[in-house]
Amino acid sequence: MKAGLVALVGRPNVGKSTLLNALLGRKLAIMSDKPQTTRSVVRGVLHRPEGQAVLVDTPGLHKPRTLLGQRLNDLVRGTLGEVDLVCLLVDAVAGVGAGDRFLATEVGEVATPTICVVNKLDAAPRARMAAALQAAAALGDWAEVVPVSARTGEQLDLLVELVFAQLPEGRPLYPEGHVTDEPEQHLVAELIREKALAMVRDELPHSVAVLVDEMGPDPDREDLLVIRATLFVERASQKPIVLGRRGVGLREIGTRARAELEALLGAHVYLDLHVKVAKEWQRDPRQLARLGF
Secondary structure: OEEEEEEEEEOOOOOHHHHHHHHHOOOOOOOOOOOOOOOOOEEEEEEEOOEEEEEEEOOOOOOOOOHHHHHHHHHHHHHHOOOOEEEEEEEOOOOOOHHHHHHHHHHHOOOOOEEEEEEOOOOOOHHHHHHHHHHHHOOOOOOEEEEOOOOOOOOHHHHHHHHHHHOOEOOOOOOOOOOEOOOHHHHHHHHHHHHHHHHHOOOOHHHOEEEEEEEEEEOOEEEEEEEEEEEEEOOHHHHHHHHOHHHHHHHHHHHHHHHHHHHHHOOEEEEEEEEEEOOOHHHOHHHHHHOOO
């Protein structure tokens, strides 16, 4: 029986969260085309007859501009030394760049086997994929180099096979059927943030944080789950962007989030959202602590 921790690392927006969700067959990590969407380490448990792989999705390593960015980088570096295997993702469409070389150096400093996963096989022309594979292979001394498509699932069975080949022998780390150790309120907050990111587009992707203030059954209706949450922005000028004209934007965020929350939680949901300003929260240690960073 094989068992171990597998870190998914890579530049922002390379497809780590998409890969995690695809391997598990369910949504644990939020997805967005905005870089640096992931702000925490998300663990998902992959159960197979040959064993158990605990997949650890990490924030994208990047040049930090805020205290939050520095803390996210520290989180990734701390994770690298605690796992049994690293999967370094490279974007075949974007090609190998300075960010990938920086990451390869970071990964090379820990004595952990690494598989280089060249993602977006479905979107890269054959010649570009070949060039990306060659460039990725030259980045470091990898246990394997494998092209995949996290979006379509192409070659993911092969990736799983290669992952388990590298994991040590051991007893399962989690009970059978256990999927994640993420707190339910964190999953809810992240899903709301995903819908907000989709609505605000390029205006303020990194300035939005979500905190669940209350979550529990309605005292008058057993089949209704009440969730009250606050979306925080950094400046007063950003609040109307999230609210939208006459609150239309916030209502749309709530509508989209509620539909997915009901599917995730298996219950009817009453979702109450509010927007508040937490001035420059990405740079304020007290605000970061309050928001869970």
